[in-house]
Amino acid sequence: MTSSEHLAQLGREFHRRGWALGTSGNFSAVVSRDPLRIAITASSLDKGQLTAEQILEIDSNGSVMPPTAGKPSAETLLHVAIVRSLGAGAVLHTHSVWSTILSDYHKGQGGFFIEGYEMLKGLSGVATHEHREWIPIVENSQDMNMLSGETTRMLEENPGVHGFLIRRHGMYTWGKDLAEAARHVEILEFLLESVGRRQMMEPQY
């Protein structure tokens, strides 16, 4: 399976699971490091119908590389920033209900901790549930230069994180490859739903 086929398959699956509705969500995988080439979803697509032909190849400036042609995702620069800051091999941006509302609920603290859950062990490098995972929240913006700069700074200040939320705008996570990044999506979506429902069961929690 090529990166483009894998990205298309993940897009259709995430749509089915409610994590990439409308035209939301964008997904990328590093194709080569030197020079940097990234396969990424084109802009404004219905992810439920995503095909490998709708995946573009971009360079480190976000410019589309022939023979692929089209408009890459509006958030291409965030993908590049994450690949460069962390050496990630794949970056996945999903947009679930739980990530959306928790990114709003905890905005005043700039993030929140998820701690003590066995499921945390599904995150790369985490070997015990006695782990304290900080989920940073970045303020949303339509200025992608500002948002990617803000993301780069946040990643420098929070070197160990496995994902972050943009306020009222869903989640970014990544991995060494698409399989690991996709596992991180599942793990983090599970944890967000769990802490969200836990909170609703006991508001003072």
Add this chain to the structure above:
Amino acid sequence: MTSSEHLAQLGREFHRRGWALGTSGNFSAVVSRDPLRIAITASSLDKGQLTAEQILEIDSNGSVMPPTAGKPSAETLLHVAIVRSLGAGAVLHTHSVWSTILSDYHKGQGGFFIEGYEMLKGLSGVATHEHREWIPIVENSQDMNMLSGETTRMLEENPGVHGFLIRRHGMYTWGKDLAEAARHVEILEFLLESVGRRQMMEPQY
């Protein structure tokens, strides 16, 4: 794919997703403008089994045009009112749990705002999350002349809206064509679930 096939496919999909259970939901697409001809679901059908043969063609009075025959949806006049008021190319009425309960919860205010969510950009013409979308709520009625008149007035008073709720009766949205209207359904259902759950997490929200 013909309009009838597309309408039938959407009906089956919306049923599967819980947005058109029982015999609820009705769906239409403009076939021609002059004279106005609209393809619309027949009345009282199980949308989970909807076929293209169950789509009727009507004129601007809601009369069924041969060779199609049958009883069009009870809410045909609302579809006509929306097509005429807004020039919409397709109108979709869904009936989810979240649209039903929010249409009741906010009835005293005649509607509510959805504001600051990235997902709003999936609505036609919205370019930023810094958008304030008013979701009007119309009181329910079995008098379709009254309800379509009320809808026409409401649309005149709220020219920018992308959808509205009927109290305890679900949602109407539309688009230039069926693909855009279907995207609006996904976007608005996501936003309604998000603001509904957000509210439950923090009642004073």
Add this chain to the structure above:
Amino acid sequence: MTSSEHLAQLGREFHRRGWALGTSGNFSAVVSRDPLRIAITASSLDKGQLTAEQILEIDSNGSVMPPTAGKPSAETLLHVAIVRSLGAGAVLHTHSVWSTILSDYHKGQGGFFIEGYEMLKGLSGVATHEHREWIPIVENSQDMNMLSGETTRMLEENPGVHGFLIRRHGMYTWGKDLAEAARHVEILEFLLESVGRRQMMEPQY
């Protein structure tokens, strides 16, 4: 499609939708009136794997009629009671999360009203949302003679109802045939989830 095939198909579908998990749920359809013969699910089956061969035929005493053989559902007498009291052509007992918790939440009042919802029009004979549907709650019992007697009395006292709950034990509904009864399941499950979530949004509701 025979009644047995239709019952098996509904069983598998209700299992998939979470309304007949474990070995819960039982389903019947009248095969003949004089003498009374009812096709009904055998006892203790996984409804996710239900086949037409697992449907038995019983008479008005609940005795199994050859050539079918086996142990009919423990709740056979309730099905017979509903068929006799109401002349129903099909009886469906589902066991969803929402019916279970609402049957407990409202136990003190012996039932609750669902009122003002458009979806009520999906119930046989209801022509307007301005309808007030009483959902009776019967106390649970393992004594099937007592429970079917109690059900018969309750149906006499509440002639217009379309379904009822057994406390912490799910829902019974029925119809003139299996298609109508299955529609009633969808309608009532939708309404129970809606009023349940509405309640959670505003506890004083």
Add this chain to the structure above:
Amino acid sequence: MTSSEHLAQLGREFHRRGWALGTSGNFSAVVSRDPLRIAITASSLDKGQLTAEQILEIDSNGSVMPPTAGKPSAETLLHVAIVRSLGAGAVLHTHSVWSTILSDYHKGQGGFFIEGYEMLKGLSGVATHEHREWIPIVENSQDMNMLSGETTRMLEENPGVHGFLIRRHGMYTWGKDLAEAARHVEILEFLLESVGRRQMMEPQY
């Protein structure tokens, strides 16, 4: 169907239903009693793609028996402890949202009762809803010798239980064979969701 094929099928199904996301969940079935041989899922697998080839065979010390080879689930010793303590023929560990949050909510009491629900009759040996099922909660640990010892002690002190939770780590249940254990998963997950939502509807409940 071999035990390995059945285990793989259950793994894929539980993943689809959200009960074994990421690499969570592990599943076993006794192949022989004397000497004890258990088929069990290998460690760290995506259960959504589980195949029969990924099932290992172990002995009573958790050592992998040729010709199977690989690293068995980290929680192998818990499976062995449950098989030995209870004579179970199959052990299933799932990791749903509801089991996770209830294992945390009730941690102070060391467990909680589920009582009066008809669905309890789906548990082996339970003949009436008038049953009081204690759901023990064990504190989580990465020390598998300690955790399996703790589990053995807990099972001795609570001889009648059908399952237990590990804090913030999901559920264990079992049965005489895989079919019974799988039914117990469905039953207990239904009951956990029901009591969880019931609690949210009425916090003082």
